[in-house]
Structures are given as C-alpha cells and as structure tokens.
Amino acid sequence: MASKDLGIEQYRRRQRFWNVVESPYVVHLVLFLSVFFIVGPLAWELLTSFKTNQAVYNLTYLPREPTLESYYIALFDRGFWRAVVNSIIIASASTVAVMILGTPAGYVFSRYRFPFDNLVFTFVLFTRLFPPIGLVVPYYRIMRFFGILNTRTGIVIAYVYLWLPLVIYIMRNFFITIPQELDEAARVDGCTKIQAFRHVVFPVVLPGFAAGTILTFLYSWREFLFAFTVSTDLSSMTIPVATYLFVGDTSIQWASMAAAAVVATIPSALVVFFFQRYIVVGLTGGLKR
Amino acid sequence: MSDVYRRVPETTFGRVKQLVSEFANDHVRLVLLGPALVSLLVIFIYPVAYLVWSSMQRTLAFGVGAEFAPTANYAAMVEDPTFWSAVEKTLTYSFGSFAVSMLAGLVIALALNNVVRKRLRDTYTTLILLSWAVPLSIVGVTWRWMFNGQLGVVNKILRDVGLLSQNFSWLANPDTAMAVVIMADAWSRIPFATIIILAGLQSIPQEMYDAARVDGATTLQTFRHVTLPYLRPSFFVAGLITWMFAFRAFAIPFSTTGGGPASATEVLAIYIHRFGIELFDFGFASAVSMFLVGVTLIVAGIYVNVILEQISEIEA
Amino acid sequence: MSDTTPQTTLDESADVDDRDVSLRLEDVTKTFEDGGGEVVAVDSVSMDIRDGEFVVLVGPSGCGKTTTLRMIAGLEDPTEGRVVIHGEDVLGQEPRERNVAMVFQNYALYPHKTVRENLAFPLAIRKYPKEERASRVQEVAELLDIAELLDRRPGDLSGGQQQRVALGRAIIRDPEVFLFDEPLSNLDAKLRIEMRTELNKLHARVGKTSVYVTHDQEEAMTLSDRVAVMNDGKLQQIAPPQTVYERPANLFVEGEAVRATRAVLQTLGERLQAGDATDLVFGVRPEDVTDTTVVDESFPPETTFDAYVTVVEPIGANKDLTLAPSESAPEDEEFTVRVDANSTAQPGDTVTFAVDMSKAHLFDRATGENLTL
Numbered sequence: 001m002a003s004k005d006l007g008i009e010q011y012r013r014r015q016r017f018w019n020v021v022e023s024p025y026v027v028h029l030v031l032f033l034s035v036f037f038i039v040g041p042l043a044w045e046l047l048t049s050f051k052t053n054q055a056v057y058n059l060t061y062l063p064r065e066p067t068l069e070s071y072y073i074a075l076f077d078r079g080f081w082r083a084v085v086n087s088i089i090i091a092s093a094s095t096v097a098v099m100i101l102g103t104p105a106g107y108v109f110s111r112y113r114f115p116f117d118n119l120v121f122t123f124v125l126f127t128r129l130f131p132p133i134g135l136v137v138p139y140y141r142i143m144r145f146f147g148i149l150n151t152r153t154g155i156v157i158a159y160v161y162l163w164l165p166l167v168i169y170i171m172r173n174f175f176i177t178i179p180q181e182l183d184e185a186a187r188v189d190g191c192t193k194i195q196a197f198r199h200v201v202f203p204v205v206l207p208g209f210a211a212g213t214i215l216t217f218l219y220s221w222r223e224f225l226f227a228f229t230v231s232t233d234l235s236s237m238t239i240p241v242a243t244y245l246f247v248g249d250t251s252i253q254w255a256s257m258a259a260a261a262v263v264a265t266i267p268s269a270l271v272v273f274f275f276q277r278y279i280v281v282g283l284t285g286g287l288k289r
Numbered sequence: 290m291s292d293v294y295r296r297v298p299e300t301t302f303g304r305v306k307q308l309v310s311e312f313a314n315d316h317v318r319l320v321l322l323g324p325a326l327v328s329l330l331v332i333f334i335y336p337v338a339y340l341v342w343s344s345m346q347r348t349l350a351f352g353v354g355a356e357f358a359p360t361a362n363y364a365a366m367v368e369d370p371t372f373w374s375a376v377e378k379t380l381t382y383s384f385g386s387f388a389v390s391m392l393a394g395l396v397i398a399l400a401l402n403n404v405v406r407k408r409l410r411d412t413y414t415t416l417i418l419l420s421w422a423v424p425l426s427i428v429g430v431t432w433r434w435m436f437n438g439q440l441g442v443v444n445k446i447l448r449d450v451g452l453l454s455q456n457f458s459w460l461a462n463p464d465t466a467m468a469v470v471i472m473a474d475a476w477s478r479i480p481f482a483t484i485i486i487l488a489g490l491q492s493i494p495q496e497m498y499d500a501a502r503v504d505g506a507t508t509l510q511t512f513r514h515v516t517l518p519y520l521r522p523s524f525f526v527a528g529l530i531t532w533m534f535a536f537r538a539f540a541i542p543f544s545t546t547g548g549g550p551a552s553a554t555e556v557l558a559i560y561i562h563r564f565g566i567e568l569f570d571f572g573f574a575s576a577v578s579m580f581l582v583g584v585t586l587i588v589a590g591i592y593v594n595v596i597l598e599q600i601s602e603i604e605a
Numbered sequence: 606m607s608d609t610t611p612q613t614t615l616d617e618s619a620d621v622d623d624r625d626v627s628l629r630l631e632d633v634t635k636t637f638e639d640g641g642g643e644v645v646a647v648d649s650v651s652m653d654i655r656d657g658e659f660v661v662l663v664g665p666s667g668c669g670k671t672t673t674l675r676m677i678a679g680l681e682d683p684t685e686g687r688v689v690i691h692g693e694d695v696l697g698q699e700p701r702e703r704n705v706a707m708v709f710q711n712y713a714l715y716p717h718k719t720v721r722e723n724l725a726f727p728l729a730i731r732k733y734p735k736e737e738r739a740s741r742v743q744e745v746a747e748l749l750d751i752a753e754l755l756d757r758r759p760g761d762l763s764g765g766q767q768q769r770v771a772l773g774r775a776i777i778r779d780p781e782v783f784l785f786d787e788p789l790s791n792l793d794a795k796l797r798i799e800m801r802t803e804l805n806k807l808h809a810r811v812g813k814t815s816v817y818v819t820h821d822q823e824e825a826m827t828l829s830d831r832v833a834v835m836n837d838g839k840l841q842q843i844a845p846p847q848t849v850y851e852r853p854a855n856l857f858v859e860g861e862a863v864r865a866t867r868a869v870l871q872t873l874g875e876r877l878q879a880g881d882a883t884d885l886v887f888g889v890r891p892e893d894v895t896d897t898t899v900v901d902e903s904f905p906p907e908t909t910f911d912a913y914v915t916v917v918e919p920i921g922a923n924k925d926l927t928l929a930p931s932e933s934a935p936e937d938e939e940f941t942v943r944v945d946a947n948s949t950a951q952p953g954d955t956v957t958f959a960v961d962m963s964k965a966h967l968f969d970r971a972t973g974e975n976l977t978l
Contacts, residue, residue: 011507018508022403030400031413034393034479038420041431041476044442048434059445105325112318120326122593127333129589131537133558134578137565138336138343161332168325184680185713188784189727189774190701192314197321199730203717222424224540225558229566240424244544247430254434261427268422276415279422283481284488314699 042265048258056254070255071263080260082234083242087264090152090227090238091220094159098167098216101160103209106171107197111180121172128165135161136229143230150233158226163216170215173285174208175201211282214275221268239264340582344575355572362576371552372577375560382471382542382556383535389475390535391528394482401483402490414484421480429544432473436460460546463553470542470554474535482527489523490516522595529592533585557581626689627656627814628677628782633686635672635838646672648838649686659808659815660843663825664835670818673835674784677816679703691781701730706775707784711791712767714759720746720770721755727778745773748810765796772804776811785817789824801827826850853888853966853975888968891925893961894942896950904959914954915939924948928958 020026048056050066053073058064075081108114109121139158140149148154178201186196202209227238232245243264246257272279313320344362346355366372397417404410420428435442438458447453459465493516501511539558542548548555548563555563557577565574635647647669654660662670675681677688679700688695695703706727714723721742722729728738746752749769759767768788775783789797801824808815808828819825825832826846833843842849897904913934916927924946929939932955942958950956966975 011505014507014509022508024403027400027403030396031404034397034400035413035416038417038476038479041435042419042423044435045427045431056440059440061442061445101325101328104321108318108322114318124329125593126586126589127329129533129585129592130333130337131558131578131581131585133537133539133561134340134582134585135333135336136562137571137574137578138339140566141343141571142336142339157332160328161336164325164329179711179713181709181711181713182715184678184700185707185709185774186715186726186730187680187700188678188705188707190730190778192310192699192701193317194310194313194320195730199726200715204715206717218422222422222427224424224426224544228426228540229562240426243424243430244426247433247544247547254437254440257430258434261430264424264427265422268424269419272418272422273415276411276418279418280414280484280488283484 042269045258045261045265048255049262051255053253053255070253070259073253074256074260075263078242078256079234080239080242080263083237083239084263086152086236087221087238087240088267090155090159091217093152094156094163094220095213095216097156097160098163099209099213102164102167102212103171103202103205104197105168106173107175107201109168109172110175110178111183124165124168127161128169132162132225136225139226140229148230150231150236152231152236154230155227155236155238158230159220159223162223162226163219166219167212167216170212170282170285171205171208174205174212177208178204207278208281208285210275211278211285214271214278215282218268218271218279340575340578343571344579346572346575348570348572358572362572363579365573366576366580372560374552375555375557375577378467378552378554379536379556379558381467382474382538382554383532385467385471386474386478386535386538387528387532389471390478390482390531391524393475393479394486394527395524397479397483398486398490401487414487417483418480420476421478423477425477425540426544428473428477429541432469432476433460433545436469461550463550466546466550466554470545473545474538474541477541478531478535482531485523485527485530486520489520489527492523493519526592526595529588529595533588533592536588537581537585625655626653627658627691628654628816629687629689630673630677631687631689633673633676633683633688635669635676635681636684645838647676647683650835650838650840651686652833652840652843654814654816657812657814659817659828659830660833661817661819661825661829661831662833662835663819663822664841666820668835669838670820670835671786674707674786674816674818677782678705678707678784704781705784706778706780706782707786708771708775708788710787712759712771712788714767714770714774716759719756719758720751720762723759723770724755724773724777727774731778741777745777748776748807749773764792765800768792768800772807776807776813781814783813783815785815785819787819788817790819790821797824804828851964887965889960889965891941891943892923893964894944895959895961896926896944896948897957897959899945899947899949900959908962909957909959911955911957914950914952914956917950917952919946922946924950926950 047061047063049070050063050068051058052065052067052069055064075084109117109124114120143149143154148157182200182204183193183196186200187193191199222240223238224240224244228241228244231237232241234242239260243257243260246252246260343355345357345359347358347361348355401410401413401417404413423431434440436444436459438444438456438461441459443459444453444456448456457465459469497515497519498511501515506514537558538556539562542554542556543559543562546554548559558581561574561577561581564570564577630650630652632649632651633647634645634649636643636645638644650669650673652660662673664670672681676683677690679695679698679702683696690703690705715726718726724742724745725738728741733741742755743752746755749772751766751769751773754762754766754770759770762770771788789800792800805828817824817828829846831843832846832849834841834849842853844852895904897909912928912930913932914926915929918925918927923943925941925943926948927939927941929936944950944958968975
C-alpha cells in the first residue's frame with residue numbers, strides 16, 4: 001500500500017536524523033562541553049593560584065613563573081592553615097556524631113512500628129527541608145547566650161542539626177533494602193534485637209553507611225552559612241569561610257584567594273575521585289526507592 | 290547443652306551487663322531512636338520556638354532589649370518595598386537556577402546514559418560531580434574572580450576572540466550580575482540534577498525500548514512515550530529539591546556579589562542575614578525568616594506527600 | 606476427649622500422651638491492626654505435636670500458616686492463647702530463649718559472612734568454645750555435603766547450596782523444634798523435588814520435631830507425618846496425609862475439585878441423598894471420574910452423567926478434560942476431570958462419565974462440613 005510505504009519512508013528519514021543525534025560523536029561532544037563547563041572554573045582557580053598576587057595583573061592565561069608564593073601567603077602569612085585544621089576537625093566530628101545518632105534511628109524507622117511513627121518520620125523529613133537560613137538568627141543568639149560563638153563546638157552542633165535528618169532518611173532507605181528475614185534469622189539464631197542490628201544488619205548495610213558518611217563529610221566540608229555565622233575567628237573558622245574573608249580586603253589578593261580556594265577544594269575533589277560511586281548511591285538513595 | 294545460652298552470669302559486672310542488654314532488647318526503639326530524636330528536638334525545636342517568639346518581639350536600638358509586639362515585624366515587612374524586591378529577586382534567582390540546572394541535567398544525563406563503556410561513563414560522572422562538591426563559598430569567589438571586570442578571565446577570552454572591544458563590568462550591572470549569580474548557582478546544582486535524572490533513566494527497563502522499536506517508534510517518539518513517562522517521578526523530585534534549595538540559597542549569591550550591585554542580587558537569605566546578623570534587627574529578620582519558612586513548608590509539604598506515597602507503595 | 610482439645614473430631618490421631626508432646630498450641634489467636642480495623646490472621650488454633658513429628662501447615666496465602674509459625678518462633682506474639690514447648694509456656698520469651706531453629710523462605714543467609722561463619726553463628730553468639738564450633742561445623746557440613754563450600758560466601762552459591770547452608774545453620778545447634786517457612790519455594794521444580802527427598806532423609810536421621818509451612822499440596826503430602834490444613838486463620842483438619850486426602854473434613858480441605866464439579870454433579874447429589882439437595886454440595890476429585898466410553902465395564906446409571914468436552918490436555922499418563930454441562934453453558938460452569946490417557950474424547954464431543962461413588966463426599970453447603978464421614 002502506498003500510504004504504508006510513505007510511512008516507512010518518513011520513519012527512515014526521521015530515524016536517520018536521530019541516529020546522528022544519538023551517535024557517539026554527538027554524545028561525547030555534549031559531555032566534553034559539559035565537563036569543560038564544570039571543570040573550567042576550577043582549572044582557572046588552579047592556574048591563578050600558581051601566580052603571584054602581582055602577576056595576576058599581567059592578564060596571562062598561564063602563570064609565567066609558576067610559584068607557590070600565593071599558597072604561602074594564604075596558609076602562613078594569614079595563618080589559614082589553622083582554618084584547614086578546623087575544617088578537618090569540624091567535618092570529622094560532625095560526621096561521626098551524625099552517623100552515630102542517625103544510623104540506629106534510620107534502622108528503627110525501617111523496621112519498627114510505634115505510636116505516631118509516621119508523624120515522627122514526617123517531622124524528620126520536615127526538619128530536613130526546613131530552610132536553615134531561618135534558624136541562623138536564633139542559632140546566633142542562642143550560641144551567644146551559651147558562649148559558644150566562635151567555637152568549633154558551636155559549628156558541630158549546627159551541623160548535627162543540618163545533616164542528622166538527612167542521614168536518618170538515607171539510612172532508613174538503605175535499611176529498607178535489607179530483608180527483614182535477616183534480622184529474624186539472627187534473632188532465632190540467638191541474638192538480642194541489638195545484637196541482630198550490630199552483628200548482622202549493620203555489616204550488611206556497610207556500603208550504605210559508607211555512602212552516608214561520605215555525603216555527610218562533604219556536606220559539612222562545603223557548608224558556609226552556619227560556619228560563617230558562628231565563627232570568623234581564626235581559632236575556629238573553616239577554610240571556606242577563611243577563603244571568603246579575602247573578599248573583605250580593600251585590595252583583594254586574587255592569587256592567594258585562589259590558592260585558599262584550591263586548598264579548600266582539594267579534599268572535596270579527592271573524595272569525589274575516590275568515592276564517586278558512593279556519592280551517587282547516597283544522592284539517589286536519599287531520594288528514591 | 291541447650292542451656293548454654295541461659296547461663297546466669299557469675300560476676301556482678303556480668304549481671305549488670307546482662308541487665309543492660311535485657312533493657313536494650315525490651316526497649317529497642319527507645320535505645321536506638323531516642324538519642325537522635327532528643328538531639329533533634331533540642332537543636333531544632335528550641336531554635337524554631339525561639340524564631341517564632343523573636344518574630345513577635347520588636348527589637349530596640351542596636352539589638353539591646355526588645356518589647357512584645359506580635360504583629361509589628363510582620364506589618365513592617367509587608368509594608369517594606371525592599372522586602373518585596375528581595376522576594377522578586379529570590380524568585381528570579383531560584384527559577385533561573387532551576388531552569389538552567391534541570392535542562393543541563395537532563396541533557397547531560399541523556400548523554401551519559403548513551404555512553405556504553407562503564408569506565409568512561411564513571412569518569413565523566415566523576416568530573417561532572419566535581420562542581421557539586423566544591424565548598425559553596427568557593428563557588429562564589431571563583432565566579433566573582435572569573436567575571437571580575439578588570440582582571441576576569443571571561444572578559445579576557447571575549448576580548449581575545451573579538452567579541453568585546455573593552456572590559457565589561459559584569460558584576461556592576463544589575464542584569465548581568467543576576468545572570469552570573471544564577472549561572473554560578475546552577476553550576477553547583479547541575480551534578481545533583483544530573484545524578485537524579487540519570488538514576489531515573491537507568492530505572493527504565495530495556496524491554497520498553499525494545500518494545501518501542503519493534504512497534505516502529507522513532508527516537509523522538511520513544512523519548513516521548515517511554516523515556517518521559519518513566520522519568521517523571523525522578524524529574525519531579527530533582528526539580529522540587531533544586532528549586533527549593535535555590536530559593537533559600539545564601540552562600541553562593543553572598544560570596545559572588547554580596548547582594549550587589551546596590552541590592553540587585555539581594556535574595557531573601559542575604560536580606561535576612563543583613564538584618565539579623567549585621568544590623569541586629571532580630572525581630573524583623575525573624576519575621577522575614579518566617580515568611581521563607583512558610584513558603585518552604587508548602588513546597589516541602591508537596592514533597593513529603595510524594596515521599597510518603599512512595600513509602601506506602603513500598604509497604605503495599 | 607475433654608474440651609481442651611476441640612479439634613478432636615478432626616484429629617485422627619488425637620490419642621497423644623502429654624509426655625510425648627513437644628509443641629503445643631492452645632487456642633492461639635493473632636489479630637493485626639489494619640488502619641483502624643482489626644484483621645484476624647490466626648483464629649483460635651490448637652494442636653499438639655509429638656516429639657519427632659513432622660507436621661506440615663498447608664493452605665492458601667493469607668490463611669495464617671506463616672503467622673502461626675512465626676508465633677512458635679517468637680517473632681510474633683499471639684494476641685490470645687498459649688504456645689508450649691516441651692512443657693514450658695514460652696509466651697513473652699524472645700526467639701533466642703526458645704530453643705527453636707528456623708529456615709526462611711529466602712534462606713536469610715548472612716551475606717557478609719562465609720558459609721563457615723554462617724553455620725557457626727548460632728554457636729558463636731552463644732559463646733560456645735571455639736573447638737566445639739569448629740567440630741560441629743565440620744560435622745554438619747559433612748552431613749549436608751557442603752564441606753567444600755565452607756570458605757565461600759552465600760552470594761557465590763547456587764540456590765540449592767544456599768538452601769543446604771540454611772538447613773545446616775538450623776541443625777547445628779541441635780534445637781528442640783525446627784521451623785520451616787516455605788523453604789523450597791524459591792527453587793526450580795527439579796531441585797525442589799531433590800531437596801524434598803533430602804529433607805525426608807534428614808528428618809529420618811535427625812528426628813526432631815518439625816513444623817513446615819507450604820502452599821504446595823504435593824510437598825505437604827510427601828513430607829509430613831501429619832498435615833494441618835488451614836484456611837481463613839482457622840485450622841480445618843489435622844491428620845495424616847492419606848486421611849486428609851481420602852476423608853476431607855470439610856469443603857475447603859476437599860478443595861479445588863469440588864468447586865468445579867458442583868454445578869453438573871448437583872443432580873447426582875440429589876439422587877444420592879434424598880434430602881433437600883440445595884443445602885448440600887457434592888464433591889469428587891478430578892481423578893475419581895472415568896470416561897465410560899473407553900472402559901469395558903458397566904456403571905450403575907445413577908453414578909453417570911453426560912458432559913460436553915471443551916478442552917483436552919494430555920499430561921502423560923492422564924488427560925485433563927475441561928467439561929461443561931452443555932455446549933451453551935457459561936464458562937463459569939466449566940470444570941476439569943482427569944481421565945486415563947487412552948480416552949478418545951475430543952473437543953466438541955458429548956461423553957458419558959462415571960463417578961466413583963465410594964470416593965465422593967457430600968458437604969453441608971452452609972458449614973462446609975463433610976456429612977459422609
């Protein structure tokens with residue numbers, strides 16, 4: 001039939017066009033451009049950081065005489081190495097606290113019914129979605145009242161508020177994927193409920209736990225709002241805050257700021273490089289299923 | 290033999306240990322969930338109550354003392370044109386970032402899904418994830434630096450390829466400043482959107498594509514009738530989260546422009562920070578916070594409903 | 606018998622001496638909250654299970670058999686009633702205090718532990734000495750022929766091998782009672798039959814009290830000393846398999862065959878029993894029907910009926926015929942009979958069939974009770 005032939009002809013013509021769109025060349029071109037857009041700004045910071053603060057004014061793409069002088073200025077003249085230490089301490093401490101509190105809580109939500117359980121879980125979700133900026137002023141004043149402004153403790157407390165609900169939610173999702181039969185088998189085999197969690201379910205959820213840990217660490221590392229509100233004092237401020245402080249100078253030392261930015265980004269980048277798969281699992285595990 | 294597990298501990302320590310473990314077993318929910326919930330109550334409910342309370346206090350000069358005036362701050366907020374201007378900027382900012390990051394996320398996810406080799410796909414994913422992991426203030430200062438009018442690399446490139454004859458002050462012009470901030474924000478959000486959308490794409494069974502091909506669908510038709518319907522839930526969740534978090538964004542606009550020029554990029558979060566932390570007008574800042582919280586709760590309500598629906602699907 | 610054993614009429618072997626009872630359920634009831642309403646999952650079930658006996662709980666999904674098993678294990682608390690293991694009321698005891706072992710539907714092997722660690726886990730958690738653990742693991746592994754798998758992880762094992770490990774983990778502790786929750790349902794047909802035989806052998810060797818849940822009739826018949834048929838949370842009958850098969854206590858136990866043959870055989874029922882036939886249901890198993898045309902034998906006319914053949918399915922030694930009362934009968938009046946393979950019936954034929962009246966039963970329509978017992 002003529003009309004049918006026409007249909008097939010049309011199909012072929014269209015499909016030829018889409019075959020081009022879907023071809024590896026186009027796919028890789030799109031990805032290459034995307035990667036350039038993502039990595040470009042970081043590369044520019046890296047290049048800038050190897051210039052001196054004066055060389056920046058030469059407007060060259062590449063540093064003419066690559067030097068670590070800007071790093072020295074940022075880390076030692078300004079003493080921002082202490083901010084790096086603070087960041088490591090704060091991110092680690094809050095990650096540990098959040099995982100210790102959040103993992104068992106997620107387990108309970110995945111396994112047990114109790115009065116108002118849905119309501120409590122909804123509360124956790126809302127806590128997660130509550131805009132932190134709304135709590136900045138109360139936190140600032142409460143911390144001033146308790147005298148923990150400009151302390152690492154203050155920032156860690158804020159981070160427990162920020163990430164605990166998220167971790168409870170993510171861990172609950174991970175625990176749900178583990179069949180309840182496993183807990184029951186453990187209990188019949190002689191475990192108490194706590195032992196079943198410790199000896200059987202927890203080891204099985206370990207990859208999810210790792211994802212939660214990595215995610216919490218990264219979130220803590222990159223946070224700015226609370227870190228900035230609680231502390232701009234060298235004894236307790238984080239490296240993202242320290243980097244931002246360059247902006248306040250009358251004449252911005254662009255190269256040193258870039259050096260500080262690179263220092264602040266390196267741990268993040270390393271975590272992404274080594275644990276990419278866990279981050280993907282964590283990000284999606286926290287949303288779907 | 291079978292009584293091995295019912296031994297009575299001999300030492301006092303052993304007996305105490307057994308009592309503790311019996312208690313933990315009988316109150317397993319309390320023991321495992323209690324600490325987390327109590328912490329959340331203390332570090333969340335207390336500040337929230339404080340927020341509500343302080344939004345009803347009129348702050349006296351320099352933040353020293355306050356008097357009870359339940360509606361004064363809200364009234365001042367509604368009458369203040371700078372507040373509405375901040376709302377408008379927040380909407381522009383959040384929808385701008387939402388549109389850019391979701392569109393880019395969709396395109397990148399579709400492309401990634403077409404990369405056959407797993408190693409290569411992982412490499413691309415890693416590189417694209419980078420901008421998500423960068424500390425938020427670093428995102429800001431980086432874009433501030435790139436778009437610097439005098440020394441910025443963007444101006445240099447544009448001049449070198451002949452698109453600009455002289456430097457343009459991107460961050461001094463209200464419109465371009467907003468555009469730069471939106472791009473910076475989207476830059477940091479694209480990876481998240483990509484990952485969620487990609488997960489949605491990967492959940493589509495290959496059978497569906499095979500069936501569509503056998504039925505003679507073109508790629509576009511397959512996309513419309515197979516990919517999109519399957520993608521809708523994850524696209525919805527990614528979009529909602531992206532928008533909601535852009536709506537409350539502070540770090541990126543603050544460190545890119547500080548709200549300037551004038552207050553051209555002063556979104557609500559910066560507005561709140563300025564009044565609450567810099568100007569010590571806690572009451573007014575709290576009232577604006579309450580507005581932001583209200584909007585978020587409505588959107589979050591939709592999101593939570595979707596999540597709870599998914600939960601009931603799991604339980605069914 | 607006293608009224609503490611209300612199942613007497615259904616229980617052919619109720620002469621159980623109390624001292625032999627290994628596991629006793631007394632009026633066990635379980636209700637679940639279901640969004641405001643209450644659902645009765647298990648309704649006043651009582652049974653005595655002798656030491657070393659193998660009892661199979663069978664019934665359709667949702668009949669309460671798994672819930673019953675879980676209450677024995679202690680994973681679920683009964684709403685009412687008692688569970689007694691070896692004379693001890695175990696109500697309120699944790700599973701670990703009950704000295705039972707359980708094999709789960711999906712094996713529930715610990716994926717992060719090796720087979721050896723899986724087997725040893727029930728001993729390790731009870732702090733058995735190391736040497737004893739090792740020797741018992743070896744013993745059990747040899748018994749189940751999994752000695753060469755000891756250092757692998759469950760993920761690397763086939764379904765049948767995982768099944769063996771799960772069995773091993775159950776027997777290693779030498780518990781009082783074994784509980785099985787549809788353990789063979791995830792295996793393919795061939796392996797299922799192999800494992801069934803193996804379970805029979807194992808039970809013969811170990812000889813422990815076992816309660817086994819399945820929805821598979823054949824499994825119930827081949828494995829059990831006694832079959833306990835459950836429906837709607839209630840125990841319908843508990844008796845040796847042959848008794849359940851030949852003398853079903855009620856309509857439900859009779860099962861499939863009845864529902865299908867009811868319509869056409871109603872007339873036979875009327876002939877058989879002079880009473881008000883509308884209150885009765887006539888039941889006969891598909892295989893107790895004969896195609897008279899290929900049998901050189903005469904049948905009393907009151908045992909025969911004519912039916913229209915719609916489908917013929919040869920299944921080896923037999924043929925399954927789908928019949929209808931007449932050519933124009935609606936589809937829901939169709940039923941299936943199983944006749945000898947030499948039947949020549951073709952779709953579209955009308956054939957005379959005969960019923961083996963000695964194997965037919967009459968049931969009360971209202972209560973479902975078998976009146977011909």
